Amino acid sequence: MSLKTIQAAPGFQDYLPKEYQDLLEDGPFFQQRKVSELGSFKEAIEEHPMCAGCAMTLFIRLVYVGLPSLEHTVICGTAGCGRLAISQGAVPFVYGNYGDTNAVATGLKRGLDIRFKDQPKDVVVMAGDGGLADIGFHAVMHSWFRKEKFTTIMLDNEVYGNTGGQDSGMTQKGMVMKMAPTGKKFEKMDMLGLAKTAGVAYTARISPTNPTRVANTVRKAVLIAREVGPTFIQAYTSCNIEYAIPTPKVMDDAREVEKDRYGYLEYFSDEAKTYWEESEKERKRLRKAEK
Amino acid sequence: MYTVAEIDVEICSSTKCRLCTQFCPEGNTILYDETRGTAYVAVDRCKGCEICVGICDDLAKHHAIKMVPIDQVKDGFEISKVGFKRSLV
Numbered sequence: 001m002s003l004k005t006i007q008a009a010p011g012f013q014d015y016l017p018k019e020y021q022d023l024l025e026d027g028p029f030f031q032q033r034k035v036s037e038l039g040s041f042k043e044a045i046e047e048h049p050m051c052a053g054c055a056m057t058l059f060i061r062l063v064y065v066g067l068p069s070l071e072h073t074v075i076c077g078t079a080g081c082g083r084l085a086i087s088q089g090a091v092p093f094v095y096g097n098y099g100d101t102n103a104v105a106t107g108l109k110r111g112l113d114i115r116f117k118d119q120p121k122d123v124v125v126m127a128g129d130g131g132l133a134d135i136g137f138h139a140v141m142h143s144w145f146r147k148e149k150f151t152t153i154m155l156d157n158e159v160y161g162n163t164g165g166q167d168s169g170m171t172q173k174g175m176v177m178k179m180a181p182t183g184k185k186f187e188k189m190d191m192l193g194l195a196k197t198a199g200v201a202y203t204a205r206i207s208p209t210n211p212t213r214v215a216n217t218v219r220k221a222v223l224i225a226r227e228v229g230p231t232f233i234q235a236y237t238s239c240n241i242e243y244a245i246p247t248p249k250v251m252d253d254a255r256e257v258e259k260d261r262y263g264y265l266e267y268f269s270d271e272a273k274t275y276w277e278e279s280e281k282e283r284k285r286l287r288k289a290e291k
Numbered sequence: 292m293y294t295v296a297e298i299d300v301e302i303c304s305s306t307k308c309r310l311c312t313q314f315c316p317e318g319n320t321i322l323y324d325e326t327r328g329t330a331y332v333a334v335d336r337c338k339g340c341e342i343c344v345g346i347c348d349d350l351a352k353h354h355a356i357k358m359v360p361i362d363q364v365k366d367g368f369e370i371s372k373v374g375f376k377r378s379l380v
Contacts, residue, residue, distance in 0.1 A: 022375035039312030039323030039330060042375040046318035053340025057316035211313040247340040251314065
């Protein structure tokens with residue numbers, strides 16, 4: 001795809017919505033934008049109905065900056081809070097039925113690879129902890145066992161926020177939630193351990209306390225998924241409504257939780273490690289050659 | 292009545308820190324004016340969560356952002372009316 005295919009004929013340009021024109025003139029397409037440039041370019045996502053001060057919204061916004069080629073990306077999601085924002089982005093969004101997100105993404109990725117042989121197309125699954133660890137669990141695990149080449153991003157708010165605060169598999173043990181009035185009886189699921197066992201090429205655990213790191217991690221995961229195999233990011237994105245965090249304290253909570261139990265963690269498989277080190281060397285060489 | 296963030300141009304333009312633009316959960320809401328070297332707020336997109344106030348006060352320690360009632364905002368920038376601008380000057 002080139003920028004020409006999304007540009008309107010000159011006569012019709014003025015009739016397009018202002019937002020569309022802005023995306024063509026100052027948008028994030030066909031170039032890698034940086035987190036430090038935020039505010040100086042038109043972002044691909046805006047004006048969504050998610051709650052004020054939601055950390056998940058911040059994380060999703062940073063994902064859109066980190067994606068290596070927005071114009072060649074398809075995002076796949078399912079029911080949950082996240083889709084309220086993701087569906088407003090200027091990137092194709094496929095809404096899987098609850099439970100089959102990673103199966104839909106598998107089909108999409110395989111189909112795109114057959115249709116576009118010379119152009120890498122990225123498929124990114126972005127859904128909540130309920131959508132991936134509970135209801136979509138079987139599809140997630142099997143896509144990993146089959147070594148499907150796409151990225152899965154879990155927006156882990158540790159609760160079913162969209163349906164009013166029921167506990168999920170990713171909720172901490174002992175938390176009092178709706179459907180768990182005496183406190184959740186079971187441990188939080190170890191999705192990172194499961195990913196490692198299933199042979200995922202790159203796994204990361206992250207909180208949105210460092211925007212540049214979020215964007216870099218997403219970029220790394222998508223690039224490794226293109227060449228090596230499945231990648232997984234588990235992100236802490238607190239639900240300030242169900243956990244009653246006052247919005248000015250959302251980032252303080254993220255920092256506390258990060259320090260306590262959600263510190264930055266990444267794991268490479270041997271193959272992914274070799275690939276990433278070599279591609280980093282190549283990028284450095286190209287940058288030097290440019291200078 | 293609700294409040295929106297307002298950025299003190301004088302304080303902000305002397306710092307060039309841009310942290311609030313990176314931590315705002317809303318896209319295209321805190322924008323950055325390259326000419327004046329200051330961040331500014333699209334008042335029609337601000338949901339009033341005050342995350343930027345915390346970032347400016349505690350992390351950047353510049354104290355440039357305050358919450359003001361929407362009816363007291365003078366000449367607020369509205370992105371839905373005029374579209375994206377690289378600079379307001």
